[in-house]
Amino acid sequence: MGSSARKKQEKKKDFQKPKYKVGKAKPKASNFTDTSFKSKAIVMNQQSLSTVAPDVVQQFKHNLSLASSSRSDKQRRDALAYLTSQLSSHPPINPVGTNILLSKLLPLISDSSTPVRTQLLKLLRVLPEEEAKHSTEQAIMFIRAGMTHLSADISGDSLGVMEWLLDVAEDELVTIPGGWVKTLSTFCVTMGWSLSSAVAGWTSAARSSLRAKDAQTLARQISILSRFVQAGLRSETAAVPSPEEYWDSFYGLPRSANAFEYLNLFGSRRDEESEMYPNREARQQVFYRRFFEPVTKGIEKVKKEGGAVGRAAVGLDQVLKDGLGDYAASAGMDAQDLLNLW
Numbered sequence: 001m002g003s004s005a006r007k008k009q010e011k012k013k014d015f016q017k018p019k020y021k022v023g024k025a026k027p028k029a030s031n032f033t034d035t036s037f038k039s040k041a042i043v044m045n046q047q048s049l050s051t052v053a054p055d056v057v058q059q060f061k062h063n064l065s066l067a068s069s070s071r072s073d074k075q076r077r078d079a080l081a082y083l084t085s086q087l088s089s090h091p092p093i094n095p096v097g098t099n100i101l102l103s104k105l106l107p108l109i110s111d112s113s114t115p116v117r118t119q120l121l122k123l124l125r126v127l128p129e130e131e132a133k134h135s136t137e138q139a140i141m142f143i144r145a146g147m148t149h150l151s152a153d154i155s156g157d158s159l160g161v162m163e164w165l166l167d168v169a170e171d172e173l174v175t176i177p178g179g180w181v182k183t184l185s186t187f188c189v190t191m192g193w194s195l196s197s198a199v200a201g202w203t204s205a206a207r208s209s210l211r212a213k214d215a216q217t218l219a220r221q222i223s224i225l226s227r228f229v230q231a232g233l234r235s236e237t238a239a240v241p242s243p244e245e246y247w248d249s250f251y252g253l254p255r256s257a258n259a260f261e262y263l264n265l266f267g268s269r270r271d272e273e274s275e276m277y278p279n280r281e282a283r284q285q286v287f288y289r290r291f292f293e294p295v296t297k298g299i300e301k302v303k304k305e306g307g308a309v310g311r312a313a314v315g316l317d318q319v320l321k322d323g324l325g326d327y328a329a330s331a332g333m334d335a336q337d338l339l340n341l342w
Helices: 002-015 056-069 073-088 098-110 114-125 129-147 152-173 181-191 212-233 243-251 280-290 292-303 307-324 335-339
Strands: none
Touching (some): 056 098, 073 114, 098 114, 098 152, 181 292
């Protein structure tokens, strides 16, 4: 009986219609992981287990490396925050020195992430001024690159770094090679003040009116330019040296790191833009020859905008009058002729 039932079922299989799957298979998810393999053990190479945490020096260097080379915006920001906390501690922790620290972090002035640039400025604010001023020449190169960046956000944040540099090293900034002429040229480029006389000394692109955001940015640019020009054209008051200081100036060793840098004995030949202008008279001469006309015409046009931009232009106008008022006498000009240009 059982044998006959089994034979009947086998005969039914010959007449059963097979069901075939039609169409394409469902695509696998992008995060699909094949788990069909079987393994008795998983081996991980180069495991290192330690009960001793890295010391502060190693943590500082590790975060410095992350801040300068990590591809993750969050890692760069967090690493900068850690460095800022260490530099703000009492006493501050900086095993690599301010010069090396700035050489690694200054390229972040043009970083694509806004939180990273914001955190960088916070870090710069906690650095000791006496040590940070030795990196002025390196810092102004990255600041100028950021000010002329195509991104308006990066260009605007670079102005904050420029303010920091003026706070810590304004005297060094106007005297280093290229610090005076190149920086003035950068300001004129960012504000659209043409240095050529082909278009009436103003700009090659006409501006009918300024939007609110553009006006706010331009007002800030003019205010920072006023600070920079004031630092370069400020009257130099020489203190009367004591007898010891007088003879020490003749026979004593110079205290600056490169006291004879202005002679450029071993460097490459400099042009007018890369030259040093160590005294006020030299800065007055080059400013009047190259920047006075475009800047004054720019001021007159900005004054018509009114508001914060107009007030900033009035402040810059006053800085020029104070800084160049005595230039006429030193250059053999009539003082009234110079004042008539305003």
